[in-house]
Amino acid sequence: MRTEPALPAVLKPLLDDLLHLVGVIESSAGNPSKNFLRALEALEQALTGAEILARPLLRWKVLQAMGSVYDERGKNELAADYYRSAEETRQRHFR
Numbered sequence: 001m002r003t004e005p006a007l008p009a010v011l012k013p014l015l016d017d018l019l020h021l022v023g024v025i026e027s028s029a030g031n032p033s034k035n036f037l038r039a040l041e042a043l044e045q046a047l048t049g050a051e052i053l054a055r056p057l058l059r060w061k062v063l064q065a066m067g068s069v070y071d072e073r074g075k076n077e078l079a080a081d082y083y084r085s086a087e088e089t090r091q092r093h094f095r
Contacts, residue, residue: 039069056093060086 043066050058067082 036073060089077094
């Protein structure tokens with residue numbers, strides 16, 4: 001099993017913010033009063049951050065969250081695409 005590279009101390013707050021953001025989005029996915037587009041925009045930003053920081057675990061979590069958000073909205077094909085990408089990330093990095 002491959003582990004993630006050590007994170008420079010200066011980037012740790014950013015990663016913590018991204019992880020918090022993912023948690024907030026996941027917890028509100030079932031709440032229809034939350035803004036769907038804002039949630040997706042925030043998740044896209046988190047995904048970009050995960051890729052820039054080369055954090056496969058964070059990437060996997062964000063892709064799962066995006067799939068969940070689309071699932072909640074009944075957009076099953078899009079959800080399946082994100083779940084598939086998450087599974088590919090898991091297989092590539094966490095065998």
